[in-house]
Amino acid sequence: MSLTDPENQIFDPQTPFLKRFEGVYAFQYKKNRVYRAFLNALGYTNQEHFRPGNIPLLPVRAFKYGSILPEGYTADLIFRSSGTSAMKRSTHGIVSTDIYEKSITTEFYRHFPKENHIILALLPGYEDNPDSSLIWMVRHLISRDSSGLSRFIRQDTQFSKEWITELALSGKKVLLFGAAFGLIDFMSRTNPFESLKIEIIETGGMKTHKREMSKEELRERISDHFGIKPSEIHSEYGMCELHSQMYAIGSVWFSAPHWVTVSIRDAENPERECEPGEEGKIGIIDLANIYSCPFIITGDRGVMNENGQFQVLGRWDSDNMRGCNFLIDAET
Amino acid sequence: MKGPSEHVDSINKSISEWLQPDNKILQESIERTVDEGLFSFEDIKHQILALKYALKPANIEQWIRQSGIKPNSLANRTVLCLHAGNLPLVGLQDLLAVIISGANYAGKLSKKDPYLLKSLIRTLDKQRLVKQIQCSTELEVLYGVRPDAWLFSGSEKNATAVENLLIEQGAINPDSPSLIRTAFYSAAYIDNLANETMAHLTEAVFRYGGAGCRSVAVVVSPFGLNENKCEFTDYIESFWLKNPQHQNPPKSLEHRFAMNKSIGVNQAWLNDFIIEEGAEVPGKKFILTWLVGDFSAFSQFVTDNKRGLQSVYSTADYIGNYAGDSVIEPLSAAQKPPIWWRPDNIDTLSWLHENISCEDP
Numbered sequence: 001m002s003l004t005d006p007e008n009q010i011f012d013p014q015t016p017f018l019k020r021f022e023g024v025y026a027f028q029y030k031k032n033r034v035y036r037a038f039l040n041a042l043g044y045t046n047q048e049h050f051r052p053g054n055i056p057l058l059p060v061r062a063f064k065y066g067s068i069l070p071e072g073y074t075a076d077l078i079f080r081s082s083g084t085s086a087m088k089r090s091t092h093g094i095v096s097t098d099i100y101e102k103s104i105t106t107e108f109y110r111h112f113p114k115e116n117h118i119i120l121a122l123l124p125g126y127e128d129n130p131d132s133s134l135i136w137m138v139r140h141l142i143s144r145d146s147s148g149l150s151r152f153i154r155q156d157t158q159f160s161k162e163w164i165t166e167l168a169l170s171g172k173k174v175l176l177f178g179a180a181f182g183l184i185d186f187m188s189r190t191n192p193f194e195s196l197k198i199e200i201i202e203t204g205g206m207k208t209h210k211r212e213m214s215k216e217e218l219r220e221r222i223s224d225h226f227g228i229k230p231s232e233i234h235s236e237y238g239m240c241e242l243h244s245q246m247y248a249i250g251s252v253w254f255s256a257p258h259w260v261t262v263s264i265r266d267a268e269n270p271e272r273e274c275e276p277g278e279e280g281k282i283g284i285i286d287l288a289n290i291y292s293c294p295f296i297i298t299g300d301r302g303v304m305n306e307n308g309q310f311q312v313l314g315r316w317d318s319d320n321m322r323g324c325n326f327l328i329d330a331e332t
Numbered sequence: 333m334k335g336p337s338e339h340v341d342s343i344n345k346s347i348s349e350w351l352q353p354d355n356k357i358l359q360e361s362i363e364r365t366v367d368e369g370l371f372s373f374e375d376i377k378h379q380i381l382a383l384k385y386a387l388k389p390a391n392i393e394q395w396i397r398q399s400g401i402k403p404n405s406l407a408n409r410t411v412l413c414l415h416a417g418n419l420p421l422v423g424l425q426d427l428l429a430v431i432i433s434g435a436n437y438a439g440k441l442s443k444k445d446p447y448l449l450k451s452l453i454r455t456l457d458k459q460r461l462v463k464q465i466q467c468s469t470e471l472e473v474l475y476g477v478r479p480d481a482w483l484f485s486g487s488e489k490n491a492t493a494v495e496n497l498l499i500e501q502g503a504i505n506p507d508s509p510s511l512i513r514t515a516f517y518s519a520a521y522i523d524n525l526a527n528e529t530m531a532h533l534t535e536a537v538f539r540y541g542g543a544g545c546r547s548v549a550v551v552v553s554p555f556g557l558n559e560n561k562c563e564f565t566d567y568i569e570s571f572w573l574k575n576p577q578h579q580n581p582p583k584s585l586e587h588r589f590a591m592n593k594s595i596g597v598n599q600a601w602l603n604d605f606i607i608e609e610g611a612e613v614p615g616k617k618f619i620l621t622w623l624v625g626d627f628s629a630f631s632q633f634v635t636d637n638k639r640g641l642q643s644v645y646s647t648a649d650y651i652g653n654y655a656g657d658s659v660i661e662p663l664s665a666a667q668k669p670p671i672w673w674r675p676d677n678i679d680t681l682s683w684l685h686e687n688i689s690c691e692d693p
Contacts, residue, residue, distance in 0.1 A: 034594045041590035058591060065595040268582035297587075 010287045011102055013258050020259065021052055024287050024294055031070035034062065035293050052261045053273040057283045057297035060090070063241045067093030068293045080131035081240040092133065092241050095291035103243040103288040104137050105144070107257040111234070111247050112175060112199075118167060119150040122178030122186055123203075126152075133240045134203060138177055147172070155185055159192035167196055174198040176226075177236075179205040180218055187225045199232040201247075204312070215252050237312055241296060243288035253309035259287040264304045267316060270297055276306045281316050339404035340396065342459040343431055344389045350455040351384055357454055361447035370444055371420045372578035375540050379420045382668035387428075395672040396432060399681035404434030405690045411435045412479035412504070414471075414494060415449065416486055417442025418543045423449055425671065426483050429680040431461050435688065438466035438477040475503040481688050485513040485545075485675065509687040513676040515642035517549035517615035520663055521630040521650060525560050529647055529663070534567040536645060536666035537620055541579045542605065545642040545675070546666050550614045550621045552630040557609050557622045561600050568602060577604040581618040588619070615640055631655045642675070 006023035009015045028035050029046050038058050039048075050056075062068060065088075067075055075093030077100070083089045094100050121138045129135045142150040149170055167174055174193060178186065180202050200222055219233050231250035238245035246262070248254040256262050264280040266272040274280040282302035286294050301313040334342065350358055358380075366373045385391075396403060411430045415423030423439070427449060430437045441449055446469045456462045468474060475498075482504055484491055491512045498504040522533060536548040581604055589606055592599045599608040607620045614621045614637065623633065627650070634644055634656035644655045645663040653660050658677075661669075672679065 037594035038590045041593040042586060056587065056590075058594070059587065062591050062595050065597070268584055270584055270587050 006287075007096075007099070007290055010099070010259050010290060011106060017052070017258065017261065020287055021261075021285065024290050025050065025055070027070070027290060028294065031072070032068065032293060033071060034058070034068045035295065038062075052285050053263055054271050055285070055295055056271060057265065057285075057295045058293050060239070060241050060296050060298050062293070063090035063092055064088040067091050069093050069095065070291055073291055077136070078131070079133040079136065079240045082132065090240050092292060094243070099288055099290070100243050101140060103257070103259070103286075104140060104245065107245060107247065108141060110257070111249055114144065116172055117175050118147065118170060118172045119145065119175050119177055121150075121152045122155070122176060122182050123152060134238065137238070137245070155182070155189075164192065164195060175201055177201045177203070179203050180213070181205050183222060184213070184218070187221060191226055193226065198226060198228060199234065200226065200228070201234045201236050203236045203238075219252075239298070241289075241292070242284060242286050243292075244286045248309075248311075252311050253305060253307075254312065255309050256284075261285040262302075262304075262310050264302050264310065265297055274304065276304050279303045279313065282310065282312065333407055334404055336403040336405075339434060340392065340432070342461060343428070343456070344392060346452075346456045346459050346461060347387050347392075349458075350452050351380070351387070355451075355455075357451045358448075361451035364447045365420065365445070370417075370447075372576065374575040375578060376420045376448070378539065378575075378667065383421070383424070386668070386671045391671050392428075392432075395670075395681060398672055399679055399685055401433060401681050401685035402690075403432050406433040406435040406684065406688055409433075409435040409480040409688050409690070410438055410466075410477060411684065411688070412474060412477055412482040413437065413439045414482065414484045414486075415439060415442050415445070417444030419540050420445060421448045421452075422485075422544070424452065425673075425675070426485075426680055427452065428671070429684055430483075431456060432681060433684045433688070435480070435684065436466065437462045438474055438479060439468075440471050440474055441467055441469045443469050471497075472501075475501045477503065479504060479508060481509040481511070481684070483511045483680065487516070488512075488514050511678065511680065511683050511687075513678070514640070515676045516545050516640050518546050518643040518645065518666065519550040519552065519614075519630070519633065519637075519641060520548045520644070520666075521627060521646040521655065521660070522551055522553040522555075522663075523627070523649075524647065525555065525563065530560075530564060530567045532647075532663045532666075534564070534571045536663055538568060538571055538577075538605070539575070539667040541577055541618075542620070543579070543617060544667075546669060548645065548663075548666060549616075549619070550623065550633065550637075552623045552625050552633055554624070554626055556624050557598050557600065557607060561607075564607075565600060565602065568605075572604075580604055585618050627655075634658050643673075 006027045009020045009023060035058055039056060042056055044056065067078065069075060073095045075095055076097050077094035079092045079094065081090035119138065119142055121142065123135055123138060126135050126139045147170060149167060174196050176198055183202055202218065219230055222233050223230050234250060235248040235252065236245055237254050244257055244260050246254045246256050246260065263283045264274040264278065265283040266274055267281045270281065279301055281297050282300045283297045299316050301316045302310050303313060304310045349355065362376050365371055365376060413423060413426045413430060415426065427437060427439065450467065453462050453467055466477060484494060491514065499506050520533065520536060522529060540547060585606060589599065589601050592608055597608055597610065599606055605618050605620065607622055609622050609624065634641065644658045644660050645666050646660045647663055650660045651662050
């Protein structure tokens with residue numbers, strides 16, 4: 001197999017995932033110095049026959065030390081994770097903008113067909129956040145709306161009667177796209193969309209500047225405020241270090257696009273896949289990451305159901321710490 | 333009711349009896365703890381030896397004097413202690429503080445350390461200093477205690493979960509005073525590689541498998557890890573020969589080592605531990621973070637990482653000075669603190685004195 005074949009096959013649903021996975025893995029072992037060194041340090045060579053459920057996944061923290069690129073490739077685009085100046089921020093170099101755009105639009109339009117939706121993005125603008133992969137993604141989706149009605153909005157945006165009428169006359173649904181804390185702030189004002197068909201996509205960020213809120217509570221508040229059904233409230237799960245996004249449609253359970261496999265890995269033994277219902281760290285094989293690292297274990301806590309959907313339960317970070325940990329689960 | 337002196341005498345008598353080499357109750361509790369693999373014999377022995385010094389009557393007396401409390405002044409009050417189990421006898425200071433105050437002690441013993449503290453409670457009970465029925469490894473047994481205050485050590489997240497559970501069960505009044513300690517690691521400044529310093533540093537890092545909040549998890553030093561890796565490793569190997577690591581790290585530590593190697597982080601792999609240069613989240617088990625920097629960098633680290641940081645240590649030239657707003661303690665005392673040491677910078681005895689009224693409700 002030549003080195004260009006895996007890229008061509010990533011988005012081909014006719015090619016079995018395992019075959020695409022093997023092609024991307026072979027490319028990675030040959031060209032990705034960081035991932036190869038990671039495997040070698042664990043004692044593995046290119047003689048291993050990994051499956052998606054047990055392939056060693058590079059901790060996402062590795063991206064805090066700089067872009068991870070295959071030998072001979074350079075990045076077209078650079079994304080950085082959000083964070084304070086005291087924190088190291090992740091850097092993700094995007095070698096192929098085409099792959100990135102395709103991963104965004106293929107999955108997004110599968111759930112929200114372009115011809116049926118207008119995006120109103122309650123997110124900071126691109127000018128203020130040129131490093132954000134989320135803003136880049138939403139800007140790209142807005143730019144592809146030929147109606148010109150999709151746009152970024154702000155907390156204080158005024159919705160004139162004319163504008164609301166124009167949105168209503170378009171015959172399309174409005175997708176209000178925002179981070180959880182932004183949506184909560186937005187809900188402190190009168191709902192400007194009462195006369196419109198709207199759906200919500202929240203992008204996470206449950207720990208607001210005021211207090212932490214459960215996903216269920218957030219969904220309930222959104223439903224009450226906008227007068228929409230829970231089935232019209234969706235979630236997006238993505239990160240700076242990934243090309244692809246996952247969506248939870250009308251529920252808290254996410255599913256992955258056909259070129260992505262999510263597994264829940266045992267935090268103590270990341271080479272073991274957890275059983276459905278067992279909490280662990282969310283592991284992601286994103287074949288669209290072919291030119292960075294497609295085999296990643298995140299710092300997020302997750303759980304899988306019997307249908308292969310997963311839920312994001314927050315950060316894993318407070319475990320395995322030193323000190324006097326009175327662990328309520330273990331002690332009661 | 334006993335007067336203050338008589339009360340303290342009873343406590344000292346109980347402690348002395350408990351620490352006697354031929355105390356069968358203590359011996360049995362040590363044997364059970366070791367047999368069930370909860371802690372190593374070496375770590376328990378170290379803890380008992382440290383307590384033999386820390387619990388001398390003169391030290392108890394000094395602790396009481398510093399706190400301003402009148403012993404046995406809270407005789408009509410009840411204090412619930414939720415003990416963690418990461419070190420042998422880790423809740424002993426809380427137990428003694430409550431007993432000295434005269435309050436009724438109610439204790440949730442850790443399932444990871446159910447015997448050692450209980451052996452002291454049994455000895456205190458002989459002097460009628462504690463109601464034995466009010467201690468259990470099962471929290472629900474204590475739901476009816478209705479404490480006037482409660483003490484807890486753990487993470488912020490667990491503290492909230494425990495508090496919610498206790499309120500839900502009607503076991504505590506939401507307005508009851510609570511002392512919640514959440515610091516979970518300590519740091520040291522090392523500016524010399526003298527034999528004594530390296531021996532103390534080894535003890536401060538690796539005693540109790542590095543699991544305690546007083547264990548050094550971060551070293552700031554003008555020397556890079558590569559400059560002392562071999563020498564330090566010799567001390568560690570020698571320490572582990574005498575004090576074999578009781579708890580082995582999970583496989584995820586190998587993955588961390590492999591990731592560090594793949595991205596070029598300078599590190600030392602010790603099978604049961606990693607020493608690594610630089611890390612953004614200090615305080616994880618089995619990892620010692622080594623930061624290269626001078627004393628001002630150490631002070632800056634202490635200032636930037638107040639949350640979670642318990643104690644700061646160094647060698648003779650720095651003891652008593654400030655790093656950030658923390659007073660530097662002797663490195664040699666990291667694993668044998670005096671009885672009046674202040675977890676999360678709060679003296680438990682003073683806290684009981686200041687937060688619980690001795691007047692009848």
